[in-house]
Amino acid sequence: MAKILVTGAAGHAGRFVAPALLAAGHQVRGLFRTTPGDDPRIEWQQADLVKEQAYDSFLSGCDAVVHLAAELHTTDLMDAVNVDATRRLALQAAQHGVRYFGYASSIVVYGSPRRRFVDESCPRLDPLVPLVSQYHAEPYMLQYARTKTAAEIALEQADVPTITDFYRPAVIVEPSDMLRAGDWSLPRKIFAGYRNTQFVTATDAAAAIGHLVHRGLEASKQKRSRVEAYNIADETVLTFSSLFRTAYRATGNPKFKVALQVPVIMDIAKDFVYYRNKVLRYPLGMLTISPGKLLATGFVVPLGVERALSDAIAALANRRAGSGPPGI
Numbered sequence: 001m002a003k004i005l006v007t008g009a010a011g012h013a014g015r016f017v018a019p020a021l022l023a024a025g026h027q028v029r030g031l032f033r034t035t036p037g038d039d040p041r042i043e044w045q046q047a048d049l050v051k052e053q054a055y056d057s058f059l060s061g062c063d064a065v066v067h068l069a070a071e072l073h074t075t076d077l078m079d080a081v082n083v084d085a086t087r088r089l090a091l092q093a094a095q096h097g098v099r100y101f102g103y104a105s106s107i108v109v110y111g112s113p114r115r116r117f118v119d120e121s122c123p124r125l126d127p128l129v130p131l132v133s134q135y136h137a138e139p140y141m142l143q144y145a146r147t148k149t150a151a152e153i154a155l156e157q158a159d160v161p162t163i164t165d166f167y168r169p170a171v172i173v174e175p176s177d178m179l180r181a182g183d184w185s186l187p188r189k190i191f192a193g194y195r196n197t198q199f200v201t202a203t204d205a206a207a208a209i210g211h212l213v214h215r216g217l218e219a220s221k222q223k224r225s226r227v228e229a230y231n232i233a234d235e236t237v238l239t240f241s242s243l244f245r246t247a248y249r250a251t252g253n254p255k256f257k258v259a260l261q262v263p264v265i266m267d268i269a270k271d272f273v274y275y276r277n278k279v280l281r282y283p284l285g286m287l288t289i290s291p292g293k294l295l296a297t298g299f300v301v302p303l304g305v306e307r308a309l310s311d312a313i314a315a316l317a318n319r320r321a322g323s324g325p326p327g328i
Contacts, residue, residue, distance in 0.1 A: 001025040002217055005062045005098075007049065007089070008069035010037040013104065013172055016206035017066060018042055024210050031058060031069065049085035050077065055092045064100040064213055065093050075143045082147035087154040094160035100216040102209060105152055105166045107198070107231065107289055108145035111135030112271075112281035119290040120168075120229045125149045136271050136283055156227050163216045166229040170198040170289050172205050175312040178305075179247060181240055182255040193241035193261025195285025200234045203303045208232045211299045230297075233289035234305045243309065250313045 001024070009018045009030025015037065018028050022041050029043040030036070036044040045058060049069055059065070067089060071081035090101050110118050111125045111134040125134050127150050131142040152166055178199060181189065212230060241261055248256035264286065271283060 002063035003027040003029065003061055004064045004066055004213065005029045005031065005058055006066045006068060007031045009042060010035060011068060013202065013205060014068050016202040017068060017209050020206040020210040021213065024214065029058065029062065050080045055089055059093055059096040059098060062096065062098055064217060065089065065098055066102045066209060066213060068104045070104065072144055073140060075140055078143050078147040083150045083154060086151040087158065090155055090158055090162065091160065094162045098162060100213060101162045101164045102213055102216065103151065103155060103164065103166050105168050106148050107168050107170050108141065109149045109152060109168065111145060112283055114279065114281055116282050116286055117288050117290060120231060120293050124152065132275060133277060136275050136281060163219050164227045165212050165216055167209055167212065167232055168229060169205050169232040170200045172202050173199045174202050175308040178243065178309050178312045179316060181243065182247065189244065189258045190260045191262045192285065193258060194264055195240055196287065197238045197240055197243060198284060198289060199238060199305045200232055201303045201305060201308045204234065204301050205232050207302050208294055208299055215297060230294045231289055231291050232294060233291045235291060236305050237288055238305050246309060247313055251317050
């Protein structure tokens with residue numbers, strides 16, 4: 001099997017991706033910025049992808065790279081981490097004979113599209129056009145989306161033979177994350193009710209990446225497009241109102257009882273007033289993110305959001321039962 005360098009291996013997604021690759025029989029070298037993970041099967045190496053300019057010691061002997069490391073919150077670092085380091089890593093990986101490069105992009109590269117159904121044919125953001133006219137989001141998220149898109153463009157333009165996949169995951173969650181919306185304020189719950197959660201479980205996202213790594217390594221021996229993009233999402237469109245309803249029926253917990261929800265038209269009107277954009281664009285919560293291209297490769301979802309939600313509700317019910325008086 002292959003030796004795979006995983007950047008961000010101790011991070012939110014990496015904690016699931018690295019074990020999934022190990023389970024598939026691969027060797028994993030995991031890069032971390034501050035704190036390594038606790039899996040002794042991983043060859044842990046510390047790296048600051050901004051300060052490090054040469055990645056030879058990290059790439060030596062590797063067949064593939066799964067690049068998960070990214071900067072989300074500090075806008076001053078986003079170009080250096082999300083674009084420059086990604087370009088540098090890909091170029092040096094090719095010099096070391098790496099056959100496959102997987103890049104963790106995001107569904108934010110679609111911005112706020114002009115259609116609600118989003119597959120890989122949907123246009124990306126244009127980094128050269130003002131982002132506020134393309135994406136209805138907070139300023140830090142605009143910069144995150146810009147740099148994720150710029151990194152995809154840089155990888156497409158790189159003059160390398162490496163088979164490259166863009167992973168465009170939806171909102172990656174663990175089952176325990178799925179019920180946090182129950183702690184929101186009532187107005188927020190009412191406003192968010194109709195919206196799609198865009199949840200994809202960390203287990204499913206990791207399995208999808210593992211599947212694409214295997215497929216990409218095999219494709220490097222055959223013929224295929226050098227660069228492909230894949231949405232990593234769930235076929236089940238789970239709305240917050242359905243989440244609240246299911247959780248309330250199962251637990252009786254009043255924090256999940258939400259009787260009202262804001263009509264869709266009010267959300268569109270709010271965006272029109274706030275962003276002053278005369279072109280109709282749809283926010284994330286109104287989109288249907290299609291994983292059809294991924295599923296067409298033969299990928300089988302191991303968990304799914306419906307089962308994950310059931311597991312989360314069962315765990316919550318067990319905790320509540322355990323905290324009550326004896327006999328309850």
